[in-house]
Amino acid sequence: MRGRILVAITLAVWALAIIPVVWQPCDPVALVGAVWQPPGDGHLFGTDNLGRDVGCRALVGGWRICATAVLAGALATAVGAFAGMLTAWGARTGRTARWITAAASDVALVLPLLVVALVAAVALPAPLAVVVATLLTGAPLTLRVVSDITREARASGFVRVARLRGDRTAAILLQEVLPANARLVGGEFAQRTVMGLQFGVGLHVLGFGPSPPTADWGSALLENISGIGLNPWAVFVPALALGVLAAAIGLLAHHLADRAGAR
């Protein structure tokens, strides 16, 4: 039940955010009034730092961050899961691989996340930088989780039956091991998507987002924070959308991992 509510919230925000890709209901760059006007005068949430409609910009400005986060999460999960299954399946390479992952995760913990994200952001355009940063920092975590469950599954009855049947390794991993742990992998996907969302918002606030006139939830936070006393809605609306989305996906990740543990 709780899982369904969380999925519903996530999909609702995501669907709202993705609408402007196919249909733009209003013009997000039109100057419609004075700077940072409070709600009223036909503008539900007032105006922003240049006198543009806050509601319209909120409606149109979410799809980049949302789509990038999902893409980054999916890629990090896929790469991490693939590498995790490989390291756990080959018994001989298993120990070396585990040592390397342990050492790499130590270095990754000590290394400031910000440096990774910044180097990616300076070298690449924003969406790609988010994907790369999520991949570099998130995939190793997924690798660890998936290699643990694969090692467990390897010793379990249904895998032994499949091996005796003569199934190929790839078929066993993709058709037996992965579906049996679908919840856990789903939880990993949600967790990595949260990371993608956090990198996206962070980099956009630091000025690595889409270039200025473009409406964007992340950039809007920095653009409008100085006007917080005049029109608080200009920051509240995008912050609320991002906050609800991130919290729902994060809780969903926890819920899935919890259910997987209790199976």
Next chain:
Amino acid sequence: MAGRPAGPGLRLARAVGRSLLLLWVASVVIFFATASLPGDAVLARYLGKLTPEDLARMRQEAGLDRGLLPRYLEWTGGLLHGDLGTSLATQRPVSDLVGQRLGVSLTLCVFTLAVTIPAMILLAWLAAQGGRIGQGLGTVLAIGGSAVPIAVTGILLALLVGKITGQASAVAFLAPGVPAWRQLDLLLVPMLTLALPSACYGAGMLRGAWADAAAHPSIFDARVRGVPTRVIVLRDILPRIAPVALRICALIAGGVLGGAAVVEVLFGIAGLGELLVTAVSNRDLPVVQAVALLSATVVAAGFLIADLAAESIGAQIPEEWR
């Protein structure tokens, strides 16, 4: 090494050596990742403003025409003598640039930890032992709170604090020349913004360790004998979770010291994180190295202390924390 008992001195040396090795690897990764970015410090500043000959001459003067390895070795050599080098973008000593920002960042770091640690422990306790409702609430707060992007937390807190105090501005206009710890009221929202997600993240991590510690037979025993909860928590549970908590605090301290750029930019604070952002954009390698290494050193030192603390109470940090 199994089977050979190691003396405490040897174990300490090994642990310190491991931390130093970790830092060295981190410094290599940071240096070469930043250096492999397109362009360099001179090009980032003067491209299109100077003739190609002048550019070439300046790059030679800055030593940028040499290979990466000699530059890395020279930087490491200077570091071993306590010399952080000279900024390529401003020609000023890196120690000056870092020193200027250190006060604000250190203040933020100390007070963030001061808020985070009690909040984290309370939340972990709620999530681990708070009864049905408390556990649910604690878990939702810990997981949800750590998922929200930090800029969003900052905005929501600024709105809340602004509503309560009636303050119309969220930007911290710090007076120059006055130490940051004397202007704490201006840093309240940035501090809370750093502390709350840290506390949620830490509580989410500590929750499991706390539940494990509370399930220990000796604690069940103490409970049956009627020892008050307060005593059990202080005497039995907190020492057991201390090593894990120390590791979490190390991560948070390192993160605030060099990685708080988003909060610093959002609230207009000139701290180390903001310096790092500028330095990466300018390809100012000595500055990037100095800030990143400072933050990495804090984390590594914290991990070392946590390991030693775990050893001294005969506990082991579980595999998933290593």
